[in-house]
Amino acid sequence: MAEQTRDTRGNDAATRSNGGAIGTPLDVAAIRRDFPILARQVHGKPLVYLDNAATSQKPRQVIQALVDYYETMNANIHRGVHALAEEATDAYEGARRKTARFIGADGPDEVLFTRNTTESLNLLAYTWAADNIGPGDEIVITTMEHHSNIVPWQWVAERQRAVLKWVEFGADGTIDLADVERLVTPKTKLVSMTHMSNVLGVINPVKDVARIAHANGALMLVDGAQSVPHLPVDVADLDCDFLAFSSHKMMGPTGVGVLWGRRAILEGMRPFLGGGEMIESVGREVTTYNVLPWKYEAGTPNIADVIAFGAALDYLSALGMDRVRAHEIELATYALERLGGVKDLTVYGPLRAEQRGGVVAFSMKGIHPHDLAQVADYDGIAIRAGHHCCQVLANTLEIPGTARASFYVYNTPEEVDALVAAVEAARDIFSTEVSTVVAR
Amino acid sequence: MSLDDLYKETILDHYQHPRNRGQLEDPDVATRGHNPLCGDEVLLAVKMDGDVIQDIAFGGRGCSISQASASMMTEGVKGHPLGEASALAGSFKELMTGSGSTDGLEGNEDLEALQGVKKFPVRVKCALLPWTALLEVIDRWQSAKGEPARS
Numbered sequence A: 001m002a003e004q005t006r007d008t009r010g011n012d013a014a015t016r017s018n019g020g021a022i023g024t025p026l027d028v029a030a031i032r033r034d035f036p037i038l039a040r041q042v043h044g045k046p047l048v049y050l051d052n053a054a055t056s057q058k059p060r061q062v063i064q065a066l067v068d069y070y071e072t073m074n075a076n077i078h079r080g081v082h083a084l085a086e087e088a089t090d091a092y093e094g095a096r097r098k099t100a101r102f103i104g105a106d107g108p109d110e111v112l113f114t115r116n117t118t119e120s121l122n123l124l125a126y127t128w129a130a131d132n133i134g135p136g137d138e139i140v141i142t143t144m145e146h147h148s149n150i151v152p153w154q155w156v157a158e159r160q161r162a163v164l165k166w167v168e169f170g171a172d173g174t175i176d177l178a179d180v181e182r183l184v185t186p187k188t189k190l191v192s193m194t195h196m197s198n199v200l201g202v203i204n205p206v207k208d209v210a211r212i213a214h215a216n217g218a219l220m221l222v223d224g225a226q227s228v229p230h231l232p233v234d235v236a237d238l239d240c241d242f243l244a245f246s247s248h249k250m251m252g253p254t255g256v257g258v259l260w261g262r263r264a265i266l267e268g269m270r271p272f273l274g275g276g277e278m279i280e281s282v283g284r285e286v287t288t289y290n291v292l293p294w295k296y297e298a299g300t301p302n303i304a305d306v307i308a309f310g311a312a313l314d315y316l317s318a319l320g321m322d323r324v325r326a327h328e329i330e331l332a333t334y335a336l337e338r339l340g341g342v343k344d345l346t347v348y349g350p351l352r353a354e355q356r357g358g359v360v361a362f363s364m365k366g367i368h369p370h371d372l373a374q375v376a377d378y379d380g381i382a383i384r385a386g387h388h389c390c391q392v393l394a395n396t397l398e399i400p401g402t403a404r405a406s407f408y409v410y411n412t413p414e415e416v417d418a419l420v421a422a423v424e425a426a427r428d429i430f431s432t433e434v435s436t437v438v439a440r
Numbered sequence B: 001m002s003l004d005d006l007y008k009e010t011i012l013d014h015y016q017h018p019r020n021r022g023q024l025e026d027p028d029v030a031t032r033g034h035n036p037l038c039g040d041e042v043l044l045a046v047k048m049d050g051d052v053i054q055d056i057a058f059g060g061r062g063c064s065i066s067q068a069s070a071s072m073m074t075e076g077v078k079g080h081p082l083g084e085a086s087a088l089a090g091s092f093k094e095l096m097t098g099s100g101s102t103d104g105l106e107g108n109e110d111l112e113a114l115q116g117v118k119k120f121p122v123r124v125k126c127a128l129l130p131w132t133a134l135l136e137v138i139d140r141w142q143s144a145k146g147e148p149a150r151s
Helices: A028-033 A060-073 A083-103 A117-126 A128-132 A151-160 A177-183 A206-215 A263-268 A303-319 A321-340 A369-378 A391-397 A413-431 B009-016 B064-077 B082-097 B109-119 B121-144
Strands: A111-114 A138-142 A163-167 A188-194 A219-223 A242-246 A257-261 A279-282 A287-289 A345-347 A359-364 A384-386 A402-406 B029-034 B041-049 B052-059
Touching: A060 A083, A060 A303, A083 A111, A083 A257, A083 A303, A111 A117, A117 A128, A117 A151, A117 A219, A117 A242, A117 A257, A128 A151, A128 A188, A138 A151, A151 A163, A163 A177, A177 A206, A188 A206, A206 A219, A257 A263, A303 A321, A321 A345, A321 A359, A321 A413, A359 A413, A369 A384, A369 A402, A369 A413, A369 B121, A413 B009, B009 B064, B009 B109, B029 B121, B041 B064, B041 B121, B052 B064, B052 B082, B064 B082, B064 B109, B064 B121, B082 B109, B082 B121, B109 B121
Parallel strands: A138 A163, A138 A188, A188 A219, A219 A242
Antiparallel strands: A111 A257, A242 A257, A279 A287, A345 A359, A359 A402, A384 A402, B029 B041, B041 B052
16 A cells, blocks of 8 residues: 555656656667567568557567466465465565556555456446436446447446436547536436547547536546556546556556546445455355455456566556657657548548547548458558447448557557558559449 | 459459449348448348349448449349349359359359459458348248248
């Protein structure tokens, strides 16, 4: 408890290999050497990995942490008295402390490990929402949410006869706080919103929205799946009540999610899954529960991956999240400029990099996003095509989907150039007018 | 592997100039083929004359492969009895997922252009989508007629 403080996040490890003073750019060449996968070729060409919003690549430090755990300390945690169990427990709980520091939590007991962001959101839907949302109550979300921040609330609304209300976004992909003011009422119990859209790239004013939610007596849940890996995020500064995010989008392994919540709220909630670890005592009639955070971690957790997630947090902290953000503003600015110059190409979301993260979704007249992604793949470029788990957003924009490039610390302007060249190659393929011999 | 294997001229032609794209005024059977993973959609409507597909139209939206395959499919089955349409679907599936034999595709040589899609396994489902919709239409028509469904 004593060792986490809100102001050390991102700075405590700044002297590590890739570290540097705040304000100096990242040493991208050195970073790239830490990611073994970036050395491989795809279809005979160097891999250009631009699908970071789906999942990021992993530095060797994270991969090594997994190997080290299994080779040197593999044991089940918390109940063992032998040396391995103690070491594994320390490493696992150490990752929890690192997570708490990384997001400015009031203590590691506010950090719950889940499988992913989706499970974090569902945990709240099945616990907090089950006891705190009733008939006629309102849940406010936006039309840009990922399916994982829609479907659980649709279920809550259905089960508990509550009302789901939608904040729309404008032509530039931003939401209007006046709409939030209008939609959030004293009947609203929860406002749940993505901090950064995985399609539009827009960064939402969640701090302002939290203020509106609290003024109406509602709680504020922030989906940080896209923001926590890419921006400095501090829950005390945002003054939100819950924050959900995933390890695998921030250099950590798959299979680890985080739910942060205010201590008082988490203490008052019923547990999620029942089983070992989450109990204090089990009797024939009466069962009592463990304290935070273990009350919410039934069964053997994902020990190895949580520990390796800690290594990912070390890596990002050494880089400094301010510098990560600065690098991505630079890349997004360049990508918006280059893609903006391509004929028949439409970019979605805000056109100012300061309003957005390093996610750039686009479409091209006459070419389906899958065909764009296919042509890019042929050049070794990994981008994503489709609705990106945001069908409400796609339907709102009246598009079948988009192609999406998303950046991280290891991406370079040259990789943006490669993407633009691939997009232009796709246009060449599809603009070739072929002679039609059969009558239409 | 080359992109030319995928984006053959015949395919781009059908994508840019789709045959039988549109709607039928009074279809006897209609269905929606959908791939929820990628969002490709083929809407299929058929007007029957006895056992013969008198008219067929497709709509929806999707990638070049799904839409070109739909265009070729409508050309291949329009004016043909259901039995022949079903057999053509079987032959096309054999081409795409089985032996790769072009048997049964006589008169529908455009379909052979889709053979290159096999080198891009994730796209095979795009090519098959309209054919799955066709088989659904045939099933629906036959069960509406009280005939035994396809085996």
